[in-house]
Amino acid sequence: MAYDYAFVHLVYTIPLAGILTVILRPLLSRSDIWKTLAIILIAFFATLPWDSYLIRHSIWTYPPEAILGPRLFSIPAEELFFFIIQTYITALLYILLNKPMLHPQFLTNHEESSPATRRFRTYGQLLLSAAIIMGGFLITKGGEGTYLGLILIWACPFLLLTWTQSGYFLLKLPRACIVTPIIAPTLYLWLVDELALGRGTWAIESGTKLGWCLWGSLEVEEAVFFLVTNTLIVFGLAAFDRGTAVINTFPEIFPGTSRGMYFKSFLKAIVTTPEKYDMGRVRGIREAVCTLRRKSRSFYLASAVFPGSLRIDLILLYSFCRVADDLVDDSATNVEAEGWIQKLTGYLDRAYGGASTDVNSYAEKNFPVPSQSALKLLPTRLLPSAPLYELLEGFRMDLDFTDGKFPIENEADIQFYASRVASTVGELCLWLTFHHSATSLSKDEKTRLIQAATTMGYALQYVNIARDILVDAEMGRVYLPTDWLREESLTPRDILNNPKQPKAEMLRQKLLDLAFQKYEESRYTMNLLPSEVRGPLIVAVESYMEIGRVLREKSGIPSKTKRGRATVPGSRRLWVAWKNLNTS
Numbered sequence: 208m209a210y211d212y213a214f215v216h217l218v219y220t221i222p223l224a225g226i227l228t229v230i231l232r233p234l235l236s237r238s239d240i241w242k243t244l245a246i247i248l249i250a251f252f253a254t255l256p257w258d259s260y261l262i263r264h265s266i267w268t269y270p271p272e273a274i275l276g277p278r279l280f281s282i283p284a285e286e287l288f289f290f291i292i293q294t295y296i297t298a299l300l301y302i303l304l305n306k307p308m309l310h311p312q313f314l315t316n317h318e319e320s321s322p323a324t325r326r327f328r329t330y331g332q333l334l335l336s337a338a339i340i341m342g343g344f345l346i347t348k349g350g351e352g353t354y355l356g357l358i359l360i361w362a363c364p365f366l367l368l369t370w371t372q373s374g375y376f377l378l379k380l381p382r383a384c385i386v387t388p389i390i391a392p393t394l395y396l397w398l399v400d401e402l403a404l405g406r407g408t409w410a411i412e413s414g415t416k417l418g419w420c421l422w423g424s425l426e427v428e429e430a431v432f433f434l435v436t437n438t439l440i441v442f443g444l445a446a447f448d449r450g451t452a453v454i455n456t457f458p459e460i461f462p463g464t465s466r467g468m469y470f471k472s473f474l475k476a477i478v479t480t481p482e483k484y485d486m487g488r489v490r491g492i493r494e495a496v497c498t499l500r501r502k503s504r505s506f507y508l509a510s511a512v513f514p515g516s517l518r519i520d521l522i523l524l525y526s527f528c529r530v531a532d533d534l535v536d537d538s539a540t541n542v543e544a545e546g547w548i549q550k551l552t553g554y555l556d557r558a559y560g561g562a563s564t565d566v567n568s569y570a571e572k573n574f575p576v577p578s579q580s581a582l583k584l585l586p587t588r589l590l591p592s593a594p595l596y597e598l599l600e601g602f603r604m605d606l607d608f609t610d611g612k613f614p615i616e617n618e619a620d621i622q623f624y625a626s627r628v629a630s631t632v633g634e635l636c637l638w639l640t641f642h643h644s645a646t647s648l649s650k651d652e653k654t655r656l657i658q659a660a661t662t663m664g665y666a667l668q669y670v671n672i673a674r675d676i677l678v679d680a681e682m683g684r685v686y687l688p689t690d691w692l693r694e695e696s697l698t699p700r701d702i703l704n705n706p707k708q709p710k711a712e713m714l715r716q717k718l719l720d721l722a723f724q725k726y727e728e729s730r731y732t733m734n735l736l737p738s739e740v741r742g743p744l745i746v747a748v749e750s751y752m753e754i755g756r757v758l759r760e761k762s763g764i765p766s767k768t769k770r771g772r773a774t775v776p777g778s779r780r781l782w783v784a785w786k787n788l789n790t791s
């Protein structure tokens with residue numbers, strides 16, 4: 208019998224915590240670990256005196272035959288463990304559900320919020336204030352409402368504080384990120400409580416309780432207790448995420464904080480009034496996230512595992528590359544496309560010119576509204592200009608597919624093209640990584656990494672070309688080297704006429720072989736990357752290379768295609784990410 212409460216943990220809490228740990232362990236960033244530890248400590252020390260008071264005043268009791276024996280301030284060891292394990296489970300569930308979310312996009316303020324959101328926040332404040340008053344009243348009155356009063360007076364002031372500080376942020380986040388990690392563990396703990404109270408593991412004494420049950424023997428106070436404690440945990444974590452999002456989003460307000468979270472900056476971020484937020488930047492980040500989600504499932508998934516500020520800058524870089532590529536690709540004529548390339552060059556000239564020329568007004572005058580934020584928010588201060596100009600030269604090479612010309616003559620040409628459109632991107636990603644990583648690398652290590660990123664760029668671009676033979680043919684483009692075609696007695700025009708022919712499939716496999724050769728050459732060097740970015744960069748590369756693996760497996764028309772392009776099923780992408788994070 209002395210093991211009853213311990214048994215509750217062994218059967219109900221520890222296995223669940225274990226499962227969540229196994230799933231989440233590879234996905235946890237340093238910041239996730241810190242915030243989980245912090246919330247556990249806060250929960251532990253905030254509950255300790257309160258719970259001790261309840262036990263010493265016999266509001267709660269534990270039959271001696273149900274517990275092991277050791278106590279701290281009258282609280283049994285199993286109950287102390289409960290504070291920790293409940294917080295841990297709810298925190299991990301919150302982290303899991305929030306992993307795909309880039310929190311900076313949900314920063315908002317009074318001005319930006321809809322009247323309905325403002326009203327909702329005010330109603331929340333009123334409700335929590337009423338709960339505090341009611342708690343005070345029930346305690347003063349004594350008797351049957353005492354326990355409920357003690358719960359309300361203990362939890363609601365903190366809930367009111369976090370709701371007031373982070374209410375707009377909480378309301379902007381998708382409901383599943385906040386409501387699910389509150390409700391799911393609450394229901395689970397209600398069930399556990401029902402079973403535990405039913406077995407007499409712990410008891411709420413009559414005289415200080417209302418005596419109402421929600422169902423079975425689940426007392427209303429217990430139900431409220433689990434609901435408010437899970438809400439406290441989730442609101443606390445959301446407040447932490449809002450503070451971190453503020454630091455990561457506004458580097459000008461928090462210079463130098465990107466190399467580690469400093470407590471002082473964090474406090475400043477928490478108290479910084481949302482009216483001071485640069486909402487133009489927040490809106491730009493939202494647009495960039497939308498673009499990424501719409502256009503690249505591989506990089507969208509990979510972005511979820513990058514640490515805060517690096518994640519933002521990579522998404523902004525993606526957005527710039529995407530917008531620039533689309534402006535050129537979607538042009539009706541070569542003249543129009545060339546015009547965009549010149550304007551983009553003009554933009555880079557100004558952004559890197561060092562003069563006081565107004566780059567933002569250049570973007571506003573020369574580009575369509577939906578593209579402007581992608582240009583304005585490109586993190587040029589962290590990126591060298593040369594790869595960006597090279598990238599534009601790569602887009603210019605696409606214009607050479609005119610008047611029956613096929614500029615990719617041989618393997619050297621395709622590599623040169625890939626170096627311009629993809630190796631440049633790899634190098635740019637690395638510069639962002641170097642800036643945001645806490646580990647400084649030697650010059651030699653950086654050079655080796657950039658060389659590997661160049662080679663990895665070839666690999667990814669070859670996969671891209673292999674995937675898009677059909678789509679490119681529809682645009683009158685054949686990136687397969689003409690001399691490869693010649694060996695098969697084909698011309699580029701034969702591919703345009705019939706991109707699905709068996710010989711095209713054979714050449715696709717040949718290009719994929721080359722892609723995997725380049726991948727093998729550079730993959731090992733990724734081990735030189737600092738630990739906090741190694742896993743995420745490997746996931747980014749591997750999720751894209753997985754497209755190549757799918758194409759190799761099918762070696763024919765792939766069964767799952769989107770606009771004639773092979774796609775990797777969502778579950779397989781998740782597996783690739785999880786597996787690589789686990790082993791990197």
Ligand SMILES: CC(C)=CCC/C(C)=C/CC/C(C)=C/CC/C(C)=C/[C@@H]1[C@@H](COP(=O)(O)OP(=O)(O)O)[C@]1(C)CC/C=C(\C)CC/C=C(\C)CCC=C(C)C
Nearest residue numbers: 503506510521525528529629632633659660663667668671
């Ligand atoms: C996690 C995250 C948000 C990463 C962002 C990466 C990024 C900035 C990608 C830019 C992509 C882009 C739009 C570039 C324009 C030129 C272009 C189209 C290049 C092709 C990309 C494929 O994109 P997608 O399939 O969406 O394109 P289309 O629909 O066909 O238009 C490319 C294949 C290039 C991608 C190349 C990279 C991301 C570089 C990879 C290398 C590294 C990450 C470095 C690894 C480090 C070492 C040491 C090896």
